[in-house]
Amino acid sequence: xxxxxxxxxxxxxxxxxxxxxxxxxxxxxxxxxxxxxxxxxxxxxxxxxxxxxxxxxxxxxxxxxxxxxxxxxxxxxxxxxxxxxxxxxxxxxxxxxxxxxxxxxxxxxxxxxxxxxxxxxxxxxxxxxxxxxxxxxxxxxxxxxxxxxxxxxxxxxxxxxxxxxxxxxxxxxxxxxxxxxxxxxxxxxxxxxx
Amino acid sequence: xxxxxxxxxxxxxxxxxxxxxxxxxxxxxxxxxxxxxxxxxxxxxxxxxxxxxxxxxxxxxxxxxxxxxxxxxxxxxxxxxxxxxxxxxxxxxxxxxxxxxxxxxxxxxxxxxxxxxxxxxxxxxxxxxxxxxxxxxxxxxxxxxxxxxxxxxxxxxxxxxxxxxxxxxxxxxxxxxxxxxxxxxxxxxxxxxxxxxxxxxxxxxxxxxxxxxxxxxxxxxxxxxxxxxxxxxxxxxxxxxxxxxxxxxxxxxxxxxxxxxxxxxxxxxxxxxxxxxxxxxxxxxxxxxxxxxxxxxxxxxxxxxxxxxxxxxxxxxxxxxxxxxxxxxxxxxxxxxxxxxxxxxxxxxxxxxxxxxxxxxxxxxxxxxxxxxxxxxxxxxxxxxxxxxxxxxxxxxxxxxxxxxxxxxxxxxxxxxxxxxxxxxxxxxxxxxxxxxxxxxxxxxxxxxxxxxxxxxxxxxxxxxxxxxxxxxxxxxxxxxxxxxxxxxxxxxxxxxxxxxxxxxxxxxxxxxxxxxxxxxxxxxxxxxxxxxxxxxxxxxxxxxxxxxxxxxxxxxxxxxxxxxxxxxxxxxxxxxxxxxxxxxxxxx
Numbered sequence: 001x002x003x004x005x006x007x008x009x010x011x012x013x014x015x016x017x018x019x020x021x022x023x024x025x026x027x028x029x030x031x032x033x034x035x036x037x038x039x040x041x042x043x044x045x046x047x048x049x050x051x052x053x054x055x056x057x058x059x060x061x062x063x064x065x066x067x068x069x070x071x072x073x074x075x076x077x078x079x080x081x082x083x084x085x086x087x088x089x090x091x092x093x094x095x096x097x098x099x100x101x102x103x104x105x106x107x108x109x110x111x112x113x114x115x116x117x118x119x120x121x122x123x124x125x126x127x128x129x130x131x132x133x134x135x136x137x138x139x140x141x142x143x144x145x146x147x148x149x150x151x152x153x154x155x156x157x158x159x160x161x162x163x164x165x166x167x168x169x170x171x172x173x174x175x176x177x178x179x180x181x182x183x184x185x186x187x188x189x190x191x192x193x194x
Numbered sequence: 195x196x197x198x199x200x201x202x203x204x205x206x207x208x209x210x211x212x213x214x215x216x217x218x219x220x221x222x223x224x225x226x227x228x229x230x231x232x233x234x235x236x237x238x239x240x241x242x243x244x245x246x247x248x249x250x251x252x253x254x255x256x257x258x259x260x261x262x263x264x265x266x267x268x269x270x271x272x273x274x275x276x277x278x279x280x281x282x283x284x285x286x287x288x289x290x291x292x293x294x295x296x297x298x299x300x301x302x303x304x305x306x307x308x309x310x311x312x313x314x315x316x317x318x319x320x321x322x323x324x325x326x327x328x329x330x331x332x333x334x335x336x337x338x339x340x341x342x343x344x345x346x347x348x349x350x351x352x353x354x355x356x357x358x359x360x361x362x363x364x365x366x367x368x369x370x371x372x373x374x375x376x377x378x379x380x381x382x383x384x385x386x387x388x389x390x391x392x393x394x395x396x397x398x399x400x401x402x403x404x405x406x407x408x409x410x411x412x413x414x415x416x417x418x419x420x421x422x423x424x425x426x427x428x429x430x431x432x433x434x435x436x437x438x439x440x441x442x443x444x445x446x447x448x449x450x451x452x453x454x455x456x457x458x459x460x461x462x463x464x465x466x467x468x469x470x471x472x473x474x475x476x477x478x479x480x481x482x483x484x485x486x487x488x489x490x491x492x493x494x495x496x497x498x499x500x501x502x503x504x505x506x507x508x509x510x511x512x513x514x515x516x517x518x519x520x521x522x523x524x525x526x527x528x529x530x531x532x533x534x535x536x537x538x539x540x541x542x543x544x545x546x547x548x549x550x551x552x553x554x555x556x557x558x559x560x561x562x563x564x565x566x567x568x569x570x571x572x573x574x575x576x577x578x579x580x581x582x583x584x585x586x587x588x589x590x591x592x593x594x595x596x597x598x599x600x601x602x603x604x605x606x607x608x609x610x611x612x613x614x615x616x617x618x619x620x621x622x623x624x625x626x627x628x629x630x631x632x633x634x635x636x637x638x639x640x641x642x643x644x645x646x647x648x649x650x651x652x653x654x655x656x657x658x659x660x661x662x663x664x665x666x667x668x669x670x671x672x673x674x675x676x677x678x679x680x681x682x683x684x685x686x687x688x689x690x691x692x693x694x695x696x697x698x699x700x701x702x703x704x705x706x707x708x709x710x711x712x713x714x715x716x717x718x719x720x721x722x723x724x725x726x727x728x729x730x731x732x733x734x735x736x737x738x739x740x741x742x743x744x745x746x747x748x749x750x751x752x753x754x755x756x757x758x759x760x761x762x763x764x765x766x767x768x769x770x771x772x773x774x775x776x777x778x779x780x781x782x783x
Contacts, residue, residue, distance in 0.1 A: 025199030037363035048542035060440035
């Protein structure tokens, strides 16, 4: 609304959305831009739906409103659908096709959504779907899937690739810099073809 | 000076370091916990830091430090301030010599809380200054400035960020951290520190006399500022002010309230220059009430006439809607959008291998038709399992249990409480229950840590906030000292053993305590505890659903048979539940 580029990262607790948000924030500092963000904290458990808001160039509040996100990055297929209304018309959606089924579908005997069904409902957003887990594995560690996702979405961001890579190097554990840099590049390469 | 992308709480912690803080205490509570969690891991720490057992204890410790002339910070969440309100109220009378900042984080929308109370009301009640940041940068700057402000007026200062400040991030300009070098020294002065009636009456008068100067100073410092741009005006505070600033059309005046008490003369002078006023603030109508007192008939729009809600948190969409309704904005710039319907929910649930789920299972097995008071912690999620009937505040599981037990309902009363919550405010309730002869069972869910807020150590953990080893308290000995004769410790992963002890407790009268002891599964993983994973033998599984109903997130259903995923932490409970004997240790291919 005020010229900020608004990115919503969603996923499941434990998937590394907070590190991804920190990488974006750091890249903004490298480029000397303002940035605001907000995220889900609280219960130190895994498995809940989580969201990270990042407003590149943001000077006011940290929250992105429904219909306002320029870019939606989802670490899980179902979460992409849950937060799809946040995307603005013509916004970019980058989605890990990996699907973690919520325990609720088993305990409450709800119809189990299939990957095909969810991908079908997402089609109208023309998402870039990728298997971030597999790409991360190829890069050297499945834990790098969050960096793969950033790489795949990086083409849509108003940030230089070099700034993002520099931020990745600064924020990931030192021993994993090579794996994460590779994960970023492989993600970026995939995103380019999407 | 440097610029960093920081969480609000990290920025507050850094500002405390820039102020040369000498003493830090607090009790964890979302959204406040990361302040001490950041400070306690600082290298070359020159200040004292503790996780206290509760907020009253934390506040009294920090108050004493400030009496000794050193700078003290005490952190808690808004409901913690209720626990600490007793010393708070009178600390305003005694005052302080060293800077004393009470950081009480509010939680509009109750993201992770039991209510939506407003710490500004406590500041008003206690007659102490309160700072109310609208951004991460302001939270940092206000924390830094709060110590000199406290020292200038000799009063505690409340800093009250909200969830959207504590857990939001921003690029923040930081100053340099300086080591705390003050040495505390207590100067005896009974007229100041012994609040007998003869002294306290004089202290109360002195407190009241300080107020006008505080109000003026808060305007001088720029916390409360205004800009006249037209004939109508918005007055806003906290995160709401940030939302307003993004939306405000040219030609509308704006006043930002960042500190309390508000100078009425300054406020009145601003209001008088306008034809109508809109007040935007979260939680209580603290600003609005002051505005109405001095508005002199100028129309005021806010909560009190239905333009803004009392409940929940503000958002840009909501603020825009309020501005449109009150005639401060032509059109809401956000067009309404509908979320996708019929998606399975993904609420927070207890972890795979959590001791609480196993304990709740055993409780339900033994006490089928009982009343289950519970408490505040991860285990409140036992609501999903049908074993949480009440939760009101920290420590109230035991007291609610004894209250129900004395009320004539013939059913068994079985309450659950975590180890940290028991040490926080549970013990008094246990003493009371034993003393007054209640018939009830208390299950202490002992995971050795304060789990929900991010794994802070407590007296049960065997380590302090700063990582120093300390003898872990014996919950068994504490309960026996309270007069409980039936105290049994069980391993909740041993379902049969736990069921047996619960069944024994069910037979007996009086207060029975069962300590279900097993390390929090997240801590166990961090500590390197490795257990064998389990797997379902598909040929033996009958698809009966017993293990699925247990609710473990590591168990899913594929082609009508159970399957155990990589989330398995090896607690083995499902193997004990499976009637077909289909679950066993995973055989690695």
